[in-house]
Amino acid sequence: MGNENTVLTTADARHLLRRAGFGAPAAQVNAWGTIVTRGAAADQLLNFPKRVFKPRGRQIEDRHNSWLKHMITTRAPLQEKLVLFWHDHFATSNDKVDDPVLMGNQNALLRKFCAGNFKDFVKAINKDAAMIEFLDTVRNSQDQPNENYARELQELFTLGVADYNGTRNYEQADIVQIARAFTGWSYNNRDVAVFEGGDHDYSADHPERGSKVIYKTSGGFGANGADLTQSPYNAAGEGPAEIDGVVEIIFNHKDSDGKRTVARYIAGKLFTFLAQPYPKRPAQMTQAQRDALKPIIDQLIHDSNFDTTWDLHALVRAMLVSDAFYVTDVAADPQSGFSATDLKSVKWPVDYVVSTMRVLNLRLRGRFAFVNGGDFRLISDQLNDMGQVLFEPPTVFGWNWETAWINSATLLARFQFAVDVIAARGGGSTSFHPTRLVNINLTDPTAIVNAVTDALGVTDQLTATDQATLVNYLTDGGTQATIDLTNLDVRNRKLNGLFGLVLQSPTYQVH
């Protein structure tokens, strides 16, 4: 049983850096392993810069590259990991928004709140111009109420369709009334949200639509539900304060176990993202999986008081010091929903690219951002082929995680990126320098293989069989007893080749 005072083992340190960052460079692992406590490490990871980065650029591709480059150089990788999570969670696509400025602003908002107060976060997202555009709030007026945002706010952003017992969290009637609260909102040409009373659905104008009361059959508010136009949820009454009233009510919603629904939903999703690869939403889990996850989530919420403070920083910290986070092996146990050992999670394409660039100290080249050895293949095209384009999640459900990232074509895209990386020859930080990563005076094949896998931070993840396979490659099928890395030709072929193989290996696709 560990807690924040438990000293990290070396394996713990690697796991923490991979999941709560972009890869585990040896220096960092050595600085932490057997030295630093879980709590101290979590605090370092959660120490984010004061200045909130905003991706810049005229076109959306420029902002994409700006954000990607920031991920590669940031000293706070956990912050960017969380921003990625929230970008997937509050999925907004520039395909529809078609405005790089709004997308950049939203990205900065995600970064500002990524470990902040979740209730304030939701209130801010309600008024984010890109979101107002994306989920049709801008088209939601009293004559033609548009339910898109009211639905997704509940289904995807805060509550989920059903709770951990499979009980529905809200009904269509709730969507209808919440949609009315959002009528009249749009944004001005300074991209600030504005409320137009004339477009707002006031009860006096539409008595046939009933009263703005929600959750009469769920949420624990009783048969009278909660009125979003009145205290205690909304002291200011009808008008622009209604959307804040909606948020207050949602955050008070209790599930069929009497727990705060939002707390369980968000904690579960963050835990799935950082720790154990459950399906992304409770609706996609089996009941056995939900039953296994519930006590873990409740413990984290208890440890962090998330269900009262809504402090994401505390929640994430509680996660990063918990035993549940450091479990990497589960016995084949139907209760857990995992059928075999090793809780492997498939790296997101952005993670695959960014962690590779970071561990190899590589930079992307130029405004259009390409890997220097890649026939000028744009990194945005490569990520597109891997299935993930920043600022363009495929739907409001975000991306599909885990094995959904993997098929022949996306794998080929990853493999092509790996080849481009090791082919990045020349000078400067945009080129691959294996001689800086590996001691070229080594001659023993096993030592060389270990040096390469150490440089990539994956030695612990390879099996003995995999290592033997790599040695076999290095020695041309066992025909070379020693390897001369001082020979440029041998280096370009075999040393680069080893790096490429590891980057393409099944092990490197997961963490």
Next chain:
Amino acid sequence: MPITRRQFITRTGLATAGAFLGPSLFRNPLLRQAIADQLDTLDRYVVLIFLDGGNDGLNTVVPLADNGPSQLRYWYEQARSAPSGVNPGGLRLAVPSLQPTQIGNDPHTGTPLALHPGLAGLWNLWKTYNALAVIQGCGDPNSLEFLSHEFSRTVWQTGNPYSLPAYTGGWMGRYLGANYLPNNIPAVCLRDSIAGEFATAATSVLAMTSVADFGFPYDQWDLDMDMPFKHDAFSTLYTSAKGQAQPTFAFLGANGTATLTASDSYPPVSDLYSNDVSRAVFDAQYQGLIDNNGNGFAADLREVAKIIYGVSTGVPNIKARAFELSNGGYDTHSDQGTNNPNDAQLGLHQQVGDALNVFYQDCLDMGVANKLCVVIWSEFSRRILQNASGTDHGSQGPVFVIGGAVKGGPSAANGGVYGNHPNINSDPNVTNADGGNGALNGDGNTVYSQDPSDPFRSTDIRDVYGTILKHWLNISDPGALLPLDGGAAAQYWTAPNFDLPFLV
């Protein structure tokens, strides 16, 4: 309130899709494998050809003479002047130039129709093999709002004009994803990225510009010497993963080994085809088009023929049966031309028509023409009223379907012509409710209609797709893959017809 336009940015490639809310039976991998095997047993092919830029359908399927009150030829000539000294950019195709490529009649008005003279190659397929059908007036209710290349292209590729979130990826992608597994490779795009109509996260679509050159991305340094060792190492790593109990590794292993196998298996097919004496005549014909006419489209089509050859002769691990390729340059705002040598649209039509003529006969000789369904589409058509020498973005255009089993050619009803020629009446003395002249709307476009009583009723592209899914790919419920519209029945797609007679 700011006015916004939905501008879909081109992102060909895999859309790792949100939850595909199809029937849950498709989640079962064993069932999907069973269906995939069944489809392979079905032994059919689909080739999608995209004419990139908005092909002017009104000069592609052209009225030859008036028949009845619609006066299609009359209004064609009113809108398009004959090329002359005064107006050399006139786009009218004269009747004598069209007679050699006369096809069937417009079903409702009985107007005799002809193909653009450049499509002599397609006309041969129509005449000699009864293999060409023309579906007129194809469109959707939404892209007319914007007439944007990217928007319309996306609509046609996704079959989802209103971007309903449950229908992710491409229309063929949804079909492929529901019926094949991630480590199957049922489709190939002849381009350097995955075409939008095939976008799916649930199975693998490969993109290649050349079968011979498609390969595993190896580092080029000392490729010949080191490649076998890299190949072996990669193969061992992934085979080992495939055998593991841990499901993520097993999944990675299955996909990695399938990928490697594909990159091993496809390139040799190129030589197999080229070295097979029975293909020599056709190989030379493709080459003739490439060498003498600079016909790059013919080169791409030959690559498709090679893969079909591989599949049909049972080359191991070659299983792709759906293909996509395109020809570009159809955005003829100017210098569109008629049928003079070097005219733009003529040249493009010749490339596609001549190449398909060879391809079809190649397939016929291979014994697969009856198993083939080729679909030629463009993201929109163009306006009947021309500008100085060209045309601007328009609306409903023709889709061509080619194959041995297609109800086409002179032996079919109306000579293989389906749907309705759009109403191109541009009478300046008539101002209609849409603010346009004659039958055109305020933008000068023909109007999308699903009114059953409208003699010029459009064909929704989803009906075309659905008919192919149902009657060619044996999908019992194409409606699960194609989003229905809400709204008035006359203006939206609310009543699917997956039994269009071009295949039934």
